[in-house]
Amino acid sequence: xxxxxxxxxxxxxxxxxxxxxxxxxxxxxxxxxxxxxxxxxxxxxxxxxxxxxxxxxxxxxxxxxxxxxxxxxxxxxxxxxxxxxxxxxxxxxxxxxxxxxxxxxxxxxxxxxxxxxxxxxxxxxxxxxxxxxxxxxxxxxxxxxxxxxxxxxxxxxxxxxxxxxxxxxxxxxxxxxxxxxxxxxxxxxxxxxxxxxxxxxxxxxxxxxxxxxxxxxxxxxxxxxxxxxxxxxxxxxxxxxxxxxxxxxxxxxxxxxxxxxxxxxxxxxxxxxxxxxxxxxxxxxxxxxxxxxxxxxxxxxxxxxxxxxxxxxxxxxxxxxxxxxxxxxxxxxxxxxxxxxxxxxxxxxxxxxxxxxxxxxxxxxxxxxxxxxxxxxxxxxxxxxxxxxxxxxxxxxxxxxxxxxxxxxxxxxxxxxxxxxxxxxxxxxxxxxxxxxxxxxxxxxxxxxxxxxxxxxxxxxxxxxxxxxxxxxxxxxxxxxx
Amino acid sequence: xxxxxxxxxxxxxxxxxxxxxxxxxxxxxxxxxxxxxxxxxxxxxxxxxxxxxxxxxxxxxxxxxxxxxxxxxxxxxxxxxxxxxxxxxxxxxxxxxxxxxxxxxxxxxxxxxxxxxxxxxxxxxxxxxxxxxxxxxxxxxxxxxxxxxxxxxxxxxxxxxxxxxxxxxxxxxxxxxxxxxxxxxxxxxxxxxxxxxxxxxxxxxxxxxxxxxxxxxxxxxxxxxxxxxxxxxxxxxxxxxxxxxxxxxxxxxxxxxxxxxxxxxxxxxxxxxxxxxxxxxxxxxxxxxxxxxxxxxxxxxxxxxxxxxxxxxxxxxxxxxxxxxxxxxxxxxxxxxxxxxxxxxxxxxxxxxxxxxxxxxxxxxxxxxxxxxxxxxxxxxxxxxxxxxxxxxxxxxxxxxxxxxxxxxxxxxxxxxxxxxxxxxxxxxxxxxxxxxxxxxxxxxxxxxxxxxxxxxxxxxxxxxxxxx
Numbered sequence: 001x002x003x004x005x006x007x008x009x010x011x012x013x014x015x016x017x018x019x020x021x022x023x024x025x026x027x028x029x030x031x032x033x034x035x036x037x038x039x040x041x042x043x044x045x046x047x048x049x050x051x052x053x054x055x056x057x058x059x060x061x062x063x064x065x066x067x068x069x070x071x072x073x074x075x076x077x078x079x080x081x082x083x084x085x086x087x088x089x090x091x092x093x094x095x096x097x098x099x100x101x102x103x104x105x106x107x108x109x110x111x112x113x114x115x116x117x118x119x120x121x122x123x124x125x126x127x128x129x130x131x132x133x134x135x136x137x138x139x140x141x142x143x144x145x146x147x148x149x150x151x152x153x154x155x156x157x158x159x160x161x162x163x164x165x166x167x168x169x170x171x172x173x174x175x176x177x178x179x180x181x182x183x184x185x186x187x188x189x190x191x192x193x194x195x196x197x198x199x200x201x202x203x204x205x206x207x208x209x210x211x212x213x214x215x216x217x218x219x220x221x222x223x224x225x226x227x228x229x230x231x232x233x234x235x236x237x238x239x240x241x242x243x244x245x246x247x248x249x250x251x252x253x254x255x256x257x258x259x260x261x262x263x264x265x266x267x268x269x270x271x272x273x274x275x276x277x278x279x280x281x282x283x284x285x286x287x288x289x290x291x292x293x294x295x296x297x298x299x300x301x302x303x304x305x306x307x308x309x310x311x312x313x314x315x316x317x318x319x320x321x322x323x324x325x326x327x328x329x330x331x332x333x334x335x336x337x338x339x340x341x342x343x344x345x346x347x348x349x350x351x352x353x354x355x356x357x358x359x360x361x362x363x364x365x366x367x368x369x370x371x372x373x374x375x376x377x378x379x380x381x382x383x384x385x386x387x388x389x390x391x392x393x394x395x396x397x398x399x400x401x402x403x404x405x406x407x408x409x410x411x412x413x414x415x416x417x418x419x420x421x422x423x424x425x426x427x428x429x430x431x432x433x434x435x436x437x438x439x440x441x442x443x444x445x446x447x448x449x450x451x452x453x454x455x456x457x458x459x460x461x462x463x464x465x466x467x468x469x470x471x472x473x474x475x476x477x478x479x480x481x482x
Numbered sequence: 483x484x485x486x487x488x489x490x491x492x493x494x495x496x497x498x499x500x501x502x503x504x505x506x507x508x509x510x511x512x513x514x515x516x517x518x519x520x521x522x523x524x525x526x527x528x529x530x531x532x533x534x535x536x537x538x539x540x541x542x543x544x545x546x547x548x549x550x551x552x553x554x555x556x557x558x559x560x561x562x563x564x565x566x567x568x569x570x571x572x573x574x575x576x577x578x579x580x581x582x583x584x585x586x587x588x589x590x591x592x593x594x595x596x597x598x599x600x601x602x603x604x605x606x607x608x609x610x611x612x613x614x615x616x617x618x619x620x621x622x623x624x625x626x627x628x629x630x631x632x633x634x635x636x637x638x639x640x641x642x643x644x645x646x647x648x649x650x651x652x653x654x655x656x657x658x659x660x661x662x663x664x665x666x667x668x669x670x671x672x673x674x675x676x677x678x679x680x681x682x683x684x685x686x687x688x689x690x691x692x693x694x695x696x697x698x699x700x701x702x703x704x705x706x707x708x709x710x711x712x713x714x715x716x717x718x719x720x721x722x723x724x725x726x727x728x729x730x731x732x733x734x735x736x737x738x739x740x741x742x743x744x745x746x747x748x749x750x751x752x753x754x755x756x757x758x759x760x761x762x763x764x765x766x767x768x769x770x771x772x773x774x775x776x777x778x779x780x781x782x783x784x785x786x787x788x789x790x791x792x793x794x795x796x797x798x799x800x801x802x803x804x805x806x807x808x809x810x811x812x813x814x815x816x817x818x819x820x821x822x823x824x825x826x827x828x829x830x831x832x833x834x835x836x837x838x839x840x841x842x843x844x845x846x847x848x849x850x851x852x853x854x855x856x857x858x859x860x861x862x863x864x865x866x867x868x869x870x871x872x873x874x875x876x877x878x879x880x881x882x883x884x885x886x887x888x889x890x891x892x893x894x895x896x897x898x899x900x901x902x903x904x905x906x907x908x909x910x911x912x913x914x915x916x917x918x919x920x921x922x923x924x925x926x927x928x929x930x931x932x933x934x935x936x937x938x939x940x941x942x943x944x945x946x947x948x949x950x951x
Binding site: 100 | 520523524525526527528529530531532559561563564565568569570571625627745746747748749750752753754755
């Protein structure tokens with residue numbers, strides 16, 4: 001059985017009786033057992049997957065209504081809650097946290113009869129871009145196990161790339177879906193802020209993050225976005241998706257569309273030669289597809305990484321303040337502690353990157369420093385939004401390499417936080433402005449993937465997916481060898 | 483000059499649910515930690531869902547206090563660590579990007595003094611800490627989160643008060659106003675709390691927190707003024723600080739100085755989008771705004787000829803003014819007002835009694851009418867009131883049940899009078915010298931009839947028997 005099929009082909013396979021849900025799930029579980037010891041995409045596997053598969057098979061057999069997913073196995077990043085099961089955010093602080101609620105995205109997947117095959121590894125509390133900051137050990141890049149898979153949704157990227165599941169949901173605060181998508185050679189989409197409910201997503205930087213699909217094909221991302229997007233009464237920030245069918249006319253092409261190549265991202269100092277070559281190559285491809293490409297400058301981009309870390313640290317400092325081990329957490333004898341020392345004791349289980357950002361988050365918005373840091377970061381954000389609005393008056397899409405570099409080796413950057421931060425250079429703009437962005441696998445150079453990022457104006461996911469689909473159809477990438 | 487400012491916190495107890503979740507706003511009847519949910523407990527993955535009615539009620543308060551109100555409001559996070567704060571931040575408001583709190587620049591009159599309102603904001607109440615155990619060492623701090631997330635309105639005044647007495651008067655007026663708006667029940671324990679800041683000529687501002695009641699607030703402000711004055715007299719600097727009211731010792735004690743001022747790292751609460759409050763909404767609120775206490779009082783005086791003292795008492799109490807409006811059929815307004823203020827207020831002087839009372843406006847209308855038409859005496863009316871409050875039966879039924887109707891049958895009354903004259907031979911004798919004794923004999927007849935005898939007829943008959951004109 002080919003476990004590497006797309007979601008749409010999986011659905012056809014079930015409909016054409018090529019395999020049963022149980023067969024597919026059971027083979028997926030076997031495959032996970034074989035490869036995940038090495039890859040470590042998963043933190044936990046769903047013990048009820050086979051039982052769920054049998055139930056859906058029974059529904060199919062007895063001609064009952066079956067949801068659009070027909071039992072397809074989907075993995076979920078471990079910062080997205082499912083009632084009654086663990087959600088650890090790859091942190092020791094939430095090692096025993098059992099969620100009392102199911103996130104809206106998972107509820108919607110459940111009601112379309114998908115099977116949540118397991119929860120995937122990530123950087124602790126989604127802070128990082130390599131999974132090296134997972135408290136439970138990193139995931140490995142399936143293209144070369146010496147290299148990082150990207151992050152923070154690294155486990156999700158690996159699980160899709162290594163055919164351990166059909167698709168995955170990750171979360172993207174500054175590139176956490178697109179970065180591992182690029183590094184693992186899968187499609188990753190960060191929706192417009194508010195298009196997908198964050199109910200049940202453990203907040204890290206709640207003003208800019210979104211849940212989004214990580215899939216084998218662009219069509220699959222459209223398919224999942226159809227299911228997970230739209231207004232949710234449990235999240236006041238959600239937007240109406242107007243019943244958009246993101247799959248319809250996905251092959252419309254991009255003839256005559258105007259594409260802006262973001263100068264600051266497509267030609268930055270930090271860009272590797274391989275990535276530069278791939279980017280230039282992709283520009284030619286877009287032009288061959290009939291689009292008009294032109295360089296465009298976003299002058300705020302050089303300041304975005306600093307603004308991003310200032311804003312996210314501030315919000316992280318606030319969002320993670322609740323982990324005081326009072327209402328849930330781990331065994332800790334609190335007697336005899338003065339309150340403040342109790343808090344520091346309770347927080348001693350946080351990992352190094354989280355602590356770094358909490359300290360930063362305590363400093364940059366504090367009285368006497370906010371003017372120099374936090375307020376300035378907000379100013380950059382607001383200027384960037386103005387710039388983006390302006391360029392979308394002229395352009396349909398903006399493009400750039402998703403990540404300025406290819407996957408790096410474990411340990412290569414961990415002791416150099418600033419160079420680590422610069423890896424986010426091309427992805428944070430979409431988060432700070434709220435616009436949608438997608439990473440499409442474009443090239444494998446020296447055995448490691450390179451993705452191209454397409455950004456579109458707010459709520460323009462439909463046309464953005466058409467552009468991504470057009471680009472995807474021009475590439476023919478090798479299969480990953482696991 | 484002494485300057486006093488207040489910071490008042492008032493729970494919107496009339497709301498069904500908390501500010502960001504569907505748990506009950508009225509947490510008081512629950513066992514500890516049973517009026518909670520993932521949202522008000524700040525469980526990872528939960529998101530606050532704004533209670534729109536809270537925004538409306540708070541806006542109503544702002545409008546009633548003559549505040550300017552914004553086109554849209556924003557919420558902010560105030561970050562600090564405290565065991566009663568589930569998220570370790572409080573969702574509140576701040577006028578950081580223009581005026582985005584519920585209201586600002588309002589005013590309210592206290593006697594002849596105008597007190598300016600600086601700002602009104604909507605925020606969530608934290609949980610409650612309960613201390614148990616005898617000594618410091620065995621002391622346990624228990625947390626009850628039932629209150630966490632209760633909608634709270636913070637009202638900050640300018641330092642416009644000059645005396646503790648004005649403070650007390652203001653709080654009474656404000657409390658009546660909030661009750662009259664039907665947004666809060668300030669009488670509930672902990673529903674309305676106030677902190678004060680006090681400064682005297684040439685000194686720094688000192689905040690006083692942790693004050694249990696309005697009565698204590700008045701005392702605390704008084705103490706603080708005296709303390710600062712005595713420092714000034716001895717030429718000792720008054721430092722800017724926060725002091726706590728020590729309820730046991732009835733003094734203020736230093737809690738923290740400016741240098742240790744808490745760091746709140748305010749920033750926008752992104753989980754709640756800015757809320758528009760358009761003119762249509764404001765107009766609707768204005769239209770449905772309950773009549774103000776002062777306008778009510780004026781109406782009672784000018785329209786019904788009720789005395790200003792009675793009108794004042796009646797209009798400033800929401801429960802009794804409502805009862806009055808219901809009972810009032812325009813003809814006996816004055817008598818109804820008097821009956822409420824003289825009789826009923828005494829019978830229903832606690833919340834529990836009011837809650838249990840079965841008394842309706844109709845009862846009062848009837849009662850006044852019965853007294854006027856001599857169907858019942860005032861004394862019997864009191865007995866009837868007791869009964870109505872207990873069982874809510876119709877007045878005619880109660881009069882029947884208790885046999886409260888007037889004894890106005892001349893024969894019956896004459897028989898009773900004969901008995902009394904028999905028993906009170908000395909009084910009868912004395913009446914020859916002192917005709918006023920007849921009133922004593924009327925009283926004896928009343929006693930025998932348990933207040934049911936027609937007083938006029940009794941007097942007439944007695945006079946006839948005793949040969950007095």
